[in-house]
Amino acid sequence: MLEILTNLFALSIGAGFIGAISGLGGGVFIVPALVIFAHMPMKVAVGASLISVVATSAGASVAFVRDGWTNLKVAMVLECATVTGAVIGAYLAGVVPTVVLELLFAAMMLQSAYFTVTKHGDDILTKGDPLAERLEFSGDLPDPSGNMVHYEVVKVPQGGALMVVAGLMSGLLGIGSGALKVMAMDYIMHVPLKVSSATSNFMIGVTAGAGALVFLSRGDVATTIAAPVAIGVTAGALAGSRVLPHLKVESLRTVFVVILLLIAAEMGWRALSGI
Amino acid sequence: MPKQEEDRILRVWTPILLRTILIAAMIILVIGLVLTYTFAPDYYVQRYNAVQQGHLIGREKFDVLFERLRQGNPHAVLTIGLFVLTLVPLARVAFCFFLFIRERDYAFVAFTAYVLAGLIVGVLVGSVG
Numbered sequence: 001m002l003e004i005l006t007n008l009f010a011l012s013i014g015a016g017f018i019g020a021i022s023g024l025g026g027g028v029f030i031v032p033a034l035v036i037f038a039h040m041p042m043k044v045a046v047g048a049s050l051i052s053v054v055a056t057s058a059g060a061s062v063a064f065v066r067d068g069w070t071n072l073k074v075a076m077v078l079e080c081a082t083v084t085g086a087v088i089g090a091y092l093a094g095v096v097p098t099v100v101l102e103l104l105f106a107a108m109m110l111q112s113a114y115f116t117v118t119k120h121g122d123d124i125l126t127k128g129d130p131l132a133e134r135l136e137f138s139g140d141l142p143d144p145s146g147n148m149v150h151y152e153v154v155k156v157p158q159g160g161a162l163m164v165v166a167g168l169m170s171g172l173l174g175i176g177s178g179a180l181k182v183m184a185m186d187y188i189m190h191v192p193l194k195v196s197s198a199t200s201n202f203m204i205g206v207t208a209g210a211g212a213l214v215f216l217s218r219g220d221v222a223t224t225i226a227a228p229v230a231i232g233v234t235a236g237a238l239a240g241s242r243v244l245p246h247l248k249v250e251s252l253r254t255v256f257v258v259i260l261l262l263i264a265a266e267m268g269w270r271a272l273s274g275i
Numbered sequence: 276m277p278k279q280e281e282d283r284i285l286r287v288w289t290p291i292l293l294r295t296i297l298i299a300a301m302i303i304l305v306i307g308l309v310l311t312y313t314f315a316p317d318y319y320v321q322r323y324n325a326v327q328q329g330h331l332i333g334r335e336k337f338d339v340l341f342e343r344l345r346q347g348n349p350h351a352v353l354t355i356g357l358f359v360l361t362l363v364p365l366a367r368v369a370f371c372f373f374l375f376i377r378e379r380d381y382a383f384v385a386f387t388a389y390v391l392a393g394l395i396v397g398v399l400v401g402s403v404g
């Protein structure tokens with residue numbers, strides 16, 4: 001038992017650590033780690049990952065919410081979309097063939113790699129659209145010199161539509177879909193990148209929680225796997241967030257992209273070769 | 276209640292809520308693993324191998340689960356730990372829901388009610404699916 005637990009802790013701590021320093025979350029790395037190295041069925045890996053994503057989101061959100069980076073109102077409205085997608089996705093995960101899940105996972109890795117390469121600076125708007133203004137989505141954030149900058153938000157329905165897709169992918173594949181959520185908020189709704197990242201992190205808990213509840217209620221969570229994985233990913237994410245301020249993440253970006261592309265290739269190959 | 280006060284309550288209490296439930300769940304999971312390692316290591320290895328072959332235990336009824344928990348069954352302790360972990364988002368959304376009711380912010384009462392309903396529907400979908 002000790003050997004199994006050691007292996008599971010090593011995989012999950014590593015996944016949580018890389019997920020935290022890359023900003024992509026532990027789910028992106030723990031699902032392929034369990035499938036490839038622990039030889040777990042995809043469905044088992046997805047169930048365990050969803051549970052661990054709930055834990056890491058809760059842990060990471062604490063500081064972001066307290067320090068005011070998270071836009072709580074944007075999160076609460078967009079969670080309607082992500083929860084809808086996540087429940088549908090988690091239901092479908094029980095009936096969709098594994099080969100489809102593996103191909104979708106490969107596609108999501110490519111999207112995450114693309115997002116990591118193309119992440120750009122903020123395009124702050126001073127005038128929001130009427131719906132965003134009515135929902136009081138605007139906020140303030142400090143610029144590099146410490147002055148507060150006001151931002152407004154636009155295109156809520158379009159952002160919400162992409163959030164349904166993000167929730168769907170989360171429920172299907174056991175990931176937080178943080179890259180997709182940040183893209184929706186940053187690229188479409190013009191929420192500043194750091195606020196988008198913090199808000200996405202906050203939302204991921206509810207999105208993954210919705211999927212996890214479907215899996216748990218269906219009896220599709222393997223307790224023997226999910227329990228050590230949840231502890232390990234949380235510990236890894238905690239360590240990653242402590243190390244993060246001392247790392248030159250920009251210089252690691254290429255490494256993250258290579259890892260994501262390797263995972264995409266491996267999962268795609270597994271799907272097509274029928275392993 | 277002014278909007279600033281609502282925002283302050285959310286920013287003070289949400290992290291406390293998240294952290295408290297997360298720590299509670301982690302403590303239960305660690306206790307469950309220690310109990311498993313001490314009293315049922317063979318069962319764990321057997322379950323691990325079965326899961327690798329895709330054989331899951333399946334749905335467990337709550338009354339059976341609590342009865343096994345009362346008997347100190349390590350597997351039941353782990354399962355309860357995972358359920359407590361999934362309470363994190365439920366509790367956070369429920370807290371916001373009641374705060375918005377208190378503030379009579381009905382638009383956000385509706386949004387949080389929808390999310391709460393979605394989480395409950397998730398349990399129902401899993402129970403029948």
